Amino acid sequence: MLAYRQGDAGAFETLYNRHKGPLYRFVLRSIRERGLAEELYQEIWMRVIEARGRYSVQAKFTTWLYTIAHNRLTDHWRRRGLQLVELADHDPPAPAAYEPARRAEARESLARLALALAALPEAQREAFLLHEEAGMSVAEIAAATGAGEEAAKSRLRYALAKLREALADG
Amino acid sequence: MADADRDARVSERYRALGREEPPRALDEAILAAARRRRARWAVPVSIAAVVVLAVGVTLRVQLEQPQEAEKVALAPKVMEAPASAPPTAALESRAPAAPAPPTVARKREAPAEAAADRAEPAGRASASVAVGKISSAPQTPEQWLERIARLRDAGKAREADESFAEFRKRYPDYRIPEAMRARVAPR
Numbered sequence: 397m398l399a400y401r402q403g404d405a406g407a408f409e410t411l412y413n414r415h416k417g418p419l420y421r422f423v424l425r426s427i428r429e430r431g432l433a434e435e436l437y438q439e440i441w442m443r444v445i446e447a448r449g450r451y452s453v454q455a456k457f458t459t460w461l462y463t464i465a466h467n468r469l470t471d472h473w474r475r476r477g478l479q480l481v482e483l484a485d486h487d488p489p490a491p492a493a494y495e496p497a498r499r500a501e502a503r504e505s506l507a508r509l510a511l512a513l514a515a516l517p518e519a520q521r522e523a524f525l526l527h528e529e530a531g532m533s534v535a536e537i538a539a540a541t542g543a544g545e546e547a548a549k550s551r552l553r554y555a556l557a558k559l560r561e562a563l564a565d566g
Numbered sequence: 567m568a569d570a571d572r573d574a575r576v577s578e579r580y581r582a583l584g585r586e587e588p589p590r591a592l593d594e595a596i597l598a599a600a601r602r603r604r605a606r607w608a609v610p611v612s613i614a615a616v617v618v619l620a621v622g623v624t625l626r627v628q629l630e631q632p633q634e635a636e637k638v639a640l641a642p643k644v645m646e647a648p649a650s651a652p653p654t655a656a657l658e659s660r661a662p663a664a665p666a667p668p669t670v671a672r673k674r675e676a677p678a679e680a681a682a683d684r685a686e687p688a689g690r691a692s693a694s695v696a697v698g699k700i701s702s703a704p705q706t707p708e709q710w711l712e713r714i715a716r717l718r719d720a721g722k723a724r725e726a727d728e729s730f731a732e733f734r735k736r737y738p739d740y741r742i743p744e745a746m747r748a749r750v751a752p753r
Contacts, residue, residue, distance in 0.1 A: 409597055412596065412597060412600070416588055416593065420586060420587060421586055437592065441599075442596075442599060509576075528577060528580055528581075559580070560569075563579055
């Protein structure tokens with residue numbers, strides 16, 4: 397990242413290739429709407445490019461990248477939250493987990509896992525995805541999400557417990 | 567089954583969900599944006615680098631010159647007869663036929679010119695060392711002109727004008743080099 401900051405465009409490509417898959421899946425599994433996820437994914441990288449001057453050696457690039465991603469997703473949820481309040485008079489859309497077709501798929505353990513992941517509270521899902529995709533420790537998850545280590549630890553623990561449960565159901 | 571094992575199974579099943587990658591078009595859009603940003607920054611950054619370098623070199627030159635001036639100014643005194651040498655060396659320096667002294671004289675003048683603002687004391691010191699015993703009044707036309715130029719640089723226009731008039735009276739036939747004329751002539 398420092399090399400890119402100093403004008404090495406090849407350095408960005410190296411970084412991008414290293415992180416694109418995990419970040420893409422992190423966003424995709426958080427948002428679940430592919431079009432929207434791709435839009436957010438691109439916005440996150442644009443922020444990285446814009447903010448590269450503020451990147452400091454002290455921060456591990458992965459933590460920095462996912463801090464930006466976390467902030468962007470938080471904006472997204474906040475906006476969506478506001479939207480839901482505005483649309484409170486209308487029927488809320490049925491959560492994916494309860495759609496009949498999805499129910500049928502859920503007989504498969506993988507599908508159950510996907511559903512359980514989708515059904516997790518955002519913070520828990522985020523902790524799990526940071527752990528799985530970005531390979532982050534509890535401390536790093538705490539740093540990237542601006543949470544205390546205890547909170548990050550319990551989010552990850554809850555997430556894993558629910559996912560284990562979903563797999564055991566089969 | 568221990569939690570750790572079951573977590574490993576969660577992890578393994580999670581990975582089996584798929585390892586999606588961003589579409590190629592998205593990759594290209596982002597990489598192109600990164601290159602564009604770099605291009606936009608590259609020019610100002612390189613200009614800034616050149617400016618920093620130039621300032622650095624200038625400062626270094628100015629800092630080093632007073633010492634250089636002293637060294638060079640002392641040189642003729644050591645090598646030649648102390649009483650007559652400095653004025654002679656300076657006068658000879660005007661004659662293109664004498665190859666060695668011009669170098670000495672040029673070196674002696676250049677630092678004094680360049681360092682006039684910052685290194686006034688050093689400049690004066692080197693001048694007086696070169697002049698030898700008679701240090702209060704300028705002894706060669708060059709040194710006199712240099713003093714006038716320094717007066718001008720220091721914003722002492724009246725003194726410079728007076729001194730220049732005095733100089734003209736004393737050396738009516740002296741041809742002032744163009745570069746020096748620009749520095750000393752009344753404005």
